[in-house]
Amino acid sequence: MNLVIPRIAARNLTRQKKRSVFLGIAIAFSIMIVTVINGFSGAFIRNVSENFAYLMAGHVFVQGSEKTESGKQLSVIRDDAAISAALEASGISSMRVTRTSEASATLIFEGKSTRQTLTGLDIAGSPFLGERLALVSGTWQATTKRDALILSEKVAKKLNVQPGDRLLAEFKTVTGQNNVVDFTLAAISADTGIVGSVMAYANISYLNEGLGLKDGEYMSLGIMLDNLKEAPAAADALYASMRESGLNLFDRDTEKAQSGVSTPFQEMLKSQKSETWEGVRYSVLTIDDIMAQARQIVVALDSVSLIILLVLFAIVMVGISNTFRMVMYERIREIGTMRAMGVQRSEIRSLFLYEALFLALAGAVAGILAALVAMGIASIHDFGMNSPAFLIMKNGHLSFYLPPLRAIGNILIIVVLTIVAAFFPARAAAKMQPAEALRTQK
Amino acid sequence: MFSIISGITGMPGMAGAKRRTRKPFAGASVAILPLLVSLILAGAAVLPVAAQDKSVPALSATDAARATAILKELDSLDDFSGKDYSALYTIVSEKPGEKQNVSQARVYRRDTKDQFVILVMLPEVNKGQGYLREDNNVWFYDPTSRKFSFSSIKENLQNSEAKNADFTQTSLLDDYTIEAIGEGTVGKYPVWILDLKAKNNEVPYERTRLYVRKDRTMLLKQEDFSVSGRLMRTTLMPKYAELAGKLLPAQILIVDEVNKGEKSQITMAEQSVASLPDKVFTKAFLEQVNR
Numbered sequence: 001m002n003l004v005i006p007r008i009a010a011r012n013l014t015r016q017k018k019r020s021v022f023l024g025i026a027i028a029f030s031i032m033i034v035t036v037i038n039g040f041s042g043a044f045i046r047n048v049s050e051n052f053a054y055l056m057a058g059h060v061f062v063q064g065s066e067k068t069e070s071g072k073q074l075s076v077i078r079d080d081a082a083i084s085a086a087l088e089a090s091g092i093s094s095m096r097v098t099r100t101s102e103a104s105a106t107l108i109f110e111g112k113s114t115r116q117t118l119t120g121l122d123i124a125g126s127p128f129l130g131e132r133l134a135l136v137s138g139t140w141q142a143t144t145k146r147d148a149l150i151l152s153e154k155v156a157k158k159l160n161v162q163p164g165d166r167l168l169a170e171f172k173t174v175t176g177q178n179n180v181v182d183f184t185l186a187a188i189s190a191d192t193g194i195v196g197s198v199m200a201y202a203n204i205s206y207l208n209e210g211l212g213l214k215d216g217e218y219m220s221l222g223i224m225l226d227n228l229k230e231a232p233a234a235a236d237a238l239y240a241s242m243r244e245s246g247l248n249l250f251d252r253d254t255e256k257a258q259s260g261v262s263t264p265f266q267e268m269l270k271s272q273k274s275e276t277w278e279g280v281r282y283s284v285l286t287i288d289d290i291m292a293q294a295r296q297i298v299v300a301l302d303s304v305s306l307i308i309l310l311v312l313f314a315i316v317m318v319g320i321s322n323t324f325r326m327v328m329y330e331r332i333r334e335i336g337t338m339r340a341m342g343v344q345r346s347e348i349r350s351l352f353l354y355e356a357l358f359l360a361l362a363g364a365v366a367g368i369l370a371a372l373v374a375m376g377i378a379s380i381h382d383f384g385m386n387s388p389a390f391l392i393m394k395n396g397h398l399s400f401y402l403p404p405l406r407a408i409g410n411i412l413i414i415v416v417l418t419i420v421a422a423f424f425p426a427r428a429a430a431k432m433q434p435a436e437a438l439r440t441q442k
Numbered sequence: 443m444f445s446i447i448s449g450i451t452g453m454p455g456m457a458g459a460k461r462r463t464r465k466p467f468a469g470a471s472v473a474i475l476p477l478l479v480s481l482i483l484a485g486a487a488v489l490p491v492a493a494q495d496k497s498v499p500a501l502s503a504t505d506a507a508r509a510t511a512i513l514k515e516l517d518s519l520d521d522f523s524g525k526d527y528s529a530l531y532t533i534v535s536e537k538p539g540e541k542q543n544v545s546q547a548r549v550y551r552r553d554t555k556d557q558f559v560i561l562v563m564l565p566e567v568n569k570g571q572g573y574l575r576e577d578n579n580v581w582f583y584d585p586t587s588r589k590f591s592f593s594s595i596k597e598n599l600q601n602s603e604a605k606n607a608d609f610t611q612t613s614l615l616d617d618y619t620i621e622a623i624g625e626g627t628v629g630k631y632p633v634w635i636l637d638l639k640a641k642n643n644e645v646p647y648e649r650t651r652l653y654v655r656k657d658r659t660m661l662l663k664q665e666d667f668s669v670s671g672r673l674m675r676t677t678l679m680p681k682y683a684e685l686a687g688k689l690l691p692a693q694i695l696i697v698d699e700v701n702k703g704e705k706s707q708i709t710m711a712e713q714s715v716a717s718l719p720d721k722v723f724t725k726a727f728l729e730q731v732n733r
Contacts, residue, residue, distance in 0.1 A: 068644065070644060072644060106701075108700060108701055111538055111539075111701075111702060111703060113701055168700060170668075170674075170700050170701075173643065173669055175643040175644050176644055176646065177640070177643055177644070177645065177646060177647070177648055177668075177669050178646055178647055178648075178666075178668050178669070178674055179648075179668045179669040179670055180668040180670055180672045180674060180700055181670055210669075210670065212643060212669060
């Protein structure tokens with residue numbers, strides 16, 4: 001392989017250091033911005049899912065639906081033993097299981113009221129809740145009381161309640177009867193964004209009484225795994241195990257869900273409405289199934305980053321194209337000399353394109369490195385567990401994940417666009433007649 | 443809201459159950475929800491009556507027969523089979539610290555065909571909106587866009603504050619067992635006090651207490667209790683009107699006992715059982731009245 005032309009191209013880049021550096025910086029800046037956005041979106045869904053998994057107490061969920069004689073649909077799991085046996089037989093290892101119930105309640109305190117989802121769980125037996133929920137007042141000790149309630153700061157402020165206050169919760173039982181239950185505010189948690197602020201926690205045994213559920217009954221079984229990535233496989237294994245044990249199950253994957261028309265969670269809800277069955281029918285969902293719509297945010301972020309890349313690079317391309325055209329005029333006699341000495345037109349064109357290639361590669365690599373440094377610095381700062389952006393962060397830190405293929409793709413885009421920008425000046429240089437070029441005076 | 447209204451026996455379009463689903467205001471709860479949500483939470487100013495309960499004795503065979511007869515009669519007051527019904531409903535709701543909310547709607551009902559039409563008159567911003575029901579289907583008409591949107595009643599209810607049991611309760615006799623009957627007074631009127639317990643767990647209120655006038659079967663007061671036994675709502679019916687030989691409430695006051703200070707007053711005016719033209723129960727009617 002003839003390396004003379006690439007070598008000359010590399011040397012040419014060093015002849016005009018300032019110009020090459022500025023062009024390189026422009027390229028590097030473009031790719032850095034895009035890489036940071038890609039890195040953020042790459043970690044976004046993972047962080048949100050992971051944080052939701054903690055707030056919802058599981059990576060994989062089993063939910064039960066029962067239809068009454070009147071056609072009313074109840075959300076309830078009655079036969080915990082069968083599910084536990086299926087769970088054991090599924091071979092899922094390293095897991096923590098949390099049983100929860102839920103009520104959509106109106107909380108009332110001294111003439112003030114607000115809507116709030118109450119999640120009932122064994123607070124004392126759910127240490128992960130403490131890992132993700134920062135208390136701003138009250139104590140975890142107080143939450144062990146039977147009628148204890150944990151509210152977010154925003155809701156507590158709205159109701160003007162303090163730990164120790166007694167408040168009323170008005171909600172419906174699982175069968176739709178109206179009920180009113182007293183709670184004692186045990187603790188106030190830091191707001192964790194829009195979703196976090198509408199979540200409140202109570203002890204499941206007490207909430208179940210209000211919901212009209214018997215001992216051992218509940219609404220959802222959450223399975224916390226070691227890693228979010230294990231969720232799909234674990235859900236598949238549990239689904240198969242439950243099916244083997246003869247439990248009545250909703251389809252886990254429908255064609256529509258697979259084709260992206262709707263999420264598995266939405267498909268399950270549709271099935272619940274349209275189908276009829278006897279006894280309790282179970283659905284197995286992962287946090288990803290529930291959060292599927294959040295993925296659209298990632299797609300949007302990636303699309304925005306691509307548009308930014310193209311816009312930034314359209315500007316840079318104009319600069320590169322003009323610069324190479326200027327370079328061509330500066331080197332017109334040199335080109336003439338080279339052509340007179342027998343250098344072919346294609347080699348002159350290659351010379352310019354190699355210069356563009358090296359410039360793009362150097363700029364892109366520098367841009368990726370700068371992005372990595374920027375992301376590293378940004379992730380050092382601890383925003384704390386009570387940050388409003390808690391849900392998109394990892395343990396209070398900004399988090400980034402740059403898929404290697406995405407980085408390589410960005411580099412390729414930059415390289416191709418730079419070469420395209422340099423192509424026309426390169427072609428013009430290659431077309432020059434040697435004698436004419438030699439006659440040209442600067 | 444409307445479930446509250448419809449839970450009041452003896453009021454057209456407001457009694458319980460499957461029959462209730464045919465009632466204009468039960469349907470209105472679906473359609474007029476944005477308009478009337480605050481209403482349901484409300485309660486009426488406390489009537490100048492005060493129940494003076496006496497101890498409620500155990501239920502003997504005689505008492506059981508008497509109580510059953512009372513419930514049967516209350517249920518029958520809502521039966522408008524074979525007749526059309528129309529009225530102008532005005533709902534005034536109050537919440538502490540908030541401005542009084544006034545809603546008004548004209549209601550047309552034809553029970554034999556499971557049809558009703560609700561035409562919103564107030565507030566001004568919702569004027570002209572309408573609801574047409576046939577069987578379990580409800581069409582909502584928006585005069586601004588001049589379009590109809592469709593939904594089934596049950597689906598709408600799931601997204602509203604309307605009580606699910608509006609569609610499952612059939613009647614007082616079907617839904618409740620009589621636990622006790624006693625005597626007392628509401629204001630100056632001697633009343634029978636009936637303590638009822640839900641027969642199944644799908645009735646909106648686990649327990650309810652009715653105060654029925656002795657000399658004529660008129661429900662003067664109703665107290666509804668939660669599963670936990672807490673009084674949730676007191677409904678008072680201070681005014682009655684006679685229509686087609688039946689006594690029907692002309693005014694209802696509802697006091698929310700949980701959200702203190704919230705109350706509503708519902709007035710039914712221009713009540714009539716005169717025949718209505720068939721065209722009233724059509725989409726064209728809703729479009730026409732907005733021209």
